[in-house]
Amino acid sequence: MSLQRIDEFAKSIIFEAGKRIRNAFSYNLVIETKSNANDLVTNIDRETELFFIEKIKTFDPTHKILGEEGMGEKVESLDGIVWIIDPIDGTMNFVKQHRHFMISIGIFINGIGKLGYIFDVMREDLFYAVAGEGAWYNDSPLRKLQPVSIEESVIGINASWVAPNRHIHHEKVIELIRKVRGTRSYGSAAMEIAFVVSGKLDAYVSMRLSPWDIAGGTIIAKEVGAIATNLHGEDFDFLNQDTFIIANPSIHKELLDKYIVPYR
Ligand code: 2AM
Ligand code: CA
Numbered sequence: 001m002s003l004q005r006i007d008e009f010a011k012s013i014i015f016e017a018g019k020r021i022r023n024a025f026s027y028n029l030v031i032e033t034k035s036n037a038n039d040l041v042t043n044i045d046r047e048t049e050l051f052f053i054e055k056i057k058t059f060d061p062t063h064k065i066l067g068e069e070g071m072g073e074k075v076e077s078l079d080g081i082v083w084i085i086d087p088i089d090g091t092m093n094f095v096k097q098h099r100h101f102m103i104s105i106g107i108f109i110n111g112i113g114k115l116g117y118i119f120d121v122m123r124e125d126l127f128y129a130v131a132g133e134g135a136w137y138n139d140s141p142l143r144k145l146q147p148v149s150i151e152e153s154v155i156g157i158n159a160s161w162v163a164p165n166r167h168i169h170h171e172k173v174i175e176l177i178r179k180v181r182g183t184r185s186y187g188s189a190a191m192e193i194a195f196v197v198s199g200k201l202d203a204y205v206s207m208r209l210s211p212w213d214i215a216g217g218t219i220i221a222k223e224v225g226a227i228a229t230n231l232h233g234e235d236f237d238f239l240n241q242d243t244f245i246i247a248n249p250s251i252h253k254e255l256l257d258k259y260i261v262p263y264r
């Protein structure tokens with residue numbers, strides 16, 4: 001099956017899922033907590049993931065699906081065609097703000113990212129990429145990222161980074177925040193990655209993300225020259241949780257060398 005055929009199918013189910021979410025949440029929303037009181041999930045997260053699984057399995061039963069809500073089969077390797085899906089990225093925004101939440105999907109063939117999607121459900125904005133062919137924001141091609149200095153950059157970073165923590169040297173982060181043009185925190189990893197690949201942010205960092213938070217985004221990143229790694233500068237582990245940074249290529253190394261420094 002051609003990549004183009006899978007791409008067309010992926011877009012069609014993303015738009016359909018978006019419509020279902022926009023229609024459902026005003027009258028049918030049940031909120032629960034997961035690992036802690038701030039880790040939310042809703043019936044719509046689960047129903048959206050199930051919707052994707054059913055559609056994909058009908059399309060081609062050999063495709064495997066790794067989703068945040070664990071509604072699919074257990075995926076232990078990236079052999080074959082694997083969809084890594086976050087049905088709603090930014091569930092807190094979804095529940096609290098009714099906006100700024102994304103559908104995030106990365107499609108891998110034998111471990112190589114081939115198709116990436118980040119869909120802003122309320123704005124109906126799609127960021128996507130086809131490996132080797134380019135990236136787009138709706139109908140407009142995304143340009144290669146232009147060089148930027150630390151002093152000119154706007155960085156997506158959470159407020160918890162400036163308090164003492166067990167992950168990174170927070171005093172270096174304070175230095176960084178004083179140096180850059182500005183900081184932002186949007187509450188959806190996929191949205192922040194979409195902003196980096198489209199030049200609206202110059203970097204985004206997180207202390208702990210899962211494969212579905214970044215799968216779609218890292219495939220788009222490659223097409224525009226953004227660099228995505230963990231905080232040790234290594235490849236993100238797509239079968240586990242890891243630290244994460246995505247940045248304009250001109251500042252990625254400097255950020256890790258001088259400002260975002262893990263304890264080990
Ligand atoms: P989610 O909304 O799909 O859970 C801000 O919370 C960002 O971090 C969101 O993209 C969120 O994805 C992600 N995230 C990753 N792990 C999380 C966790 N344990 N609790 C809350 N958010 C988490
Ligand atoms: Ca979640």
Ligand code: CA
Binds near residue numbers: 068088090212
């Ligand atoms: Ca997520």
Ligand code: CA
Binds near residue numbers: 045086087089090091
């Ligand atoms: Ca989610």
